[in-house]
Amino acid sequence: MSVQTSHPSMPDRPKTVGSIGDASLLDYPFNADECEILEFRLDSLVARLPKVKDTLIKLKTTQLQTLITARCESEGGTPGLTPEQRTQLLAALSPLATFVDVELANFQAMESAVTQARNNNALVIASFHDFKKTPSQDILRNKIRESIDQGADIAKIAVQLNSLEDMFSCAKLLQEGHPIAISMMGMGALGPTSRLLFAQLGSVLNYGYLGNKSTAPGQWPASLMSQAIRSTKPF
Numbered sequence: 001m002s003v004q005t006s007h008p009s010m011p012d013r014p015k016t017v018g019s020i021g022d023a024s025l026l027d028y029p030f031n032a033d034e035c036e037i038l039e040f041r042l043d044s045l046v047a048r049l050p051k052v053k054d055t056l057i058k059l060k061t062t063q064l065q066t067l068i069t070a071r072c073e074s075e076g077g078t079p080g081l082t083p084e085q086r087t088q089l090l091a092a093l094s095p096l097a098t099f100v101d102v103e104l105a106n107f108q109a110m111e112s113a114v115t116q117a118r119n120n121n122a123l124v125i126a127s128f129h130d131f132k133k134t135p136s137q138d139i140l141r142n143k144i145r146e147s148i149d150q151g152a153d154i155a156k157i158a159v160q161l162n163s164l165e166d167m168f169s170c171a172k173l174l175q176e177g178h179p180i181a182i183s184m185m186g187m188g189a190l191g192p193t194s195r196l197l198f199a200q201l202g203s204v205l206n207y208g209y210l211g212n213k214s215t216a217p218g219q220w221p222a223s224l225m226s227q228a229i230r231s232t233k234p235f
Contacts, residue, residue: 007153009098009123010123010153010204011205014200014203014204014234015035015204015206016035016036016037016206016207016208016229017035017036017039017205017206017207017222018030018034018035018037018038018039018210018222019209019219020038020040020045021041021044021045022044022213023044024211025210026045026051030062032062032063032064033223033226034222034223034226035208035223035226036063036064036226037064037066037099037205038065038066038067039067039069039101039207040055040056040068040069040097041069041071041077041078042069042070042086042089042090042093043072043077043078043081043086043089044077046089049092052093053093056068056093056096056097065098065099066098067100068090068093068094068097068100068101069102069127070085070086070089070090072103072106075127083106083110086106086113087110087112087113090102091112091116094113094116097120098122099122099125099205100113100117100122100124101125101127102114102124102126102127103128104126104127104128104155114150118151123153123154124151124152124153125152125154125155125156125205126146126154126155127156127157128155128156128157130159131217133162133166134161134162134166134170134186135159136169137172140157140170143155143157144180144182147180148178148180152180153180153181154180154181155178155180155181155183156182156183156184156205157182157183158184158187159186160186160188160217161187161191161194167186167194167197170184170194170198171194171198174198174202175235181204182202182203182204183205183206184198184201185207185218187216187217187218190218191218192219195207195225196232199225199228199229200232200234201234207219208221208225208226209221209222
């Protein structure tokens with residue numbers, strides 16, 4: 001799979017992301033065997049930003065990479081934050097992050113956060129979520145093209161899988177090959193099965209949860225996701 005950037009932090013193989021949306025997990029005993037990348041859901045951690053910053057600083061001295069996002073409500077985030085507030089959250093912490101995730105739909109509204117991330121040499125993820133269905137392949141291809149046009153380094157697609165046909169459709173899309181790295185994941189009852197399959201097909205970022213509570217439907221525990229990816233061979 002060819003990708004748009006030769007950035008030294010770009011994953012060279014499928015990696016596991018451990019998602020943190022609960023402030024209690026800021027004291028979690030992070031372990032590189034459990035996941036290689038830690039995602040901080042800033043929209044859920046607003047009240048603990050000093051602690052988040054301290055944690056990100058400490059992680060700079062470890063093998064773990066870090067990812068920050070401040071998700072909008074329509075794409076699964078905590079209600080009440082404006083694009084301006086989310087932009088400020090990302091801009092403030094992007095100097096400490098390896099990856100910065102902004103919804104593709106809000107790239108222009110949050111342009112200064114994207115610019116700040118690039119200036120800080122972070123990889124930029126353009127994300128798209130559909131919690132109700134799997135859009136057609138043409139629509140998803142357009143999302144990937146938009147991500148490329150916006151200059152993103154990784155296109156992230158998370159969709160609700162309502163049938164095996166939905167899962168196979170996403171799998172086929174991954175196999176087409178794209179001039180940008182793709183992170184693909186399914187949600188719902190088929191989510192766990194699809195996430196391992198998509199990792200085998202080259203999805204670069206594969207999200208699991210730390211602690212006892214998932215941050216999206218269909219997630220594996222991060223430790224199990226990591227073990228499964230490492231024990232399977234790519235197609």
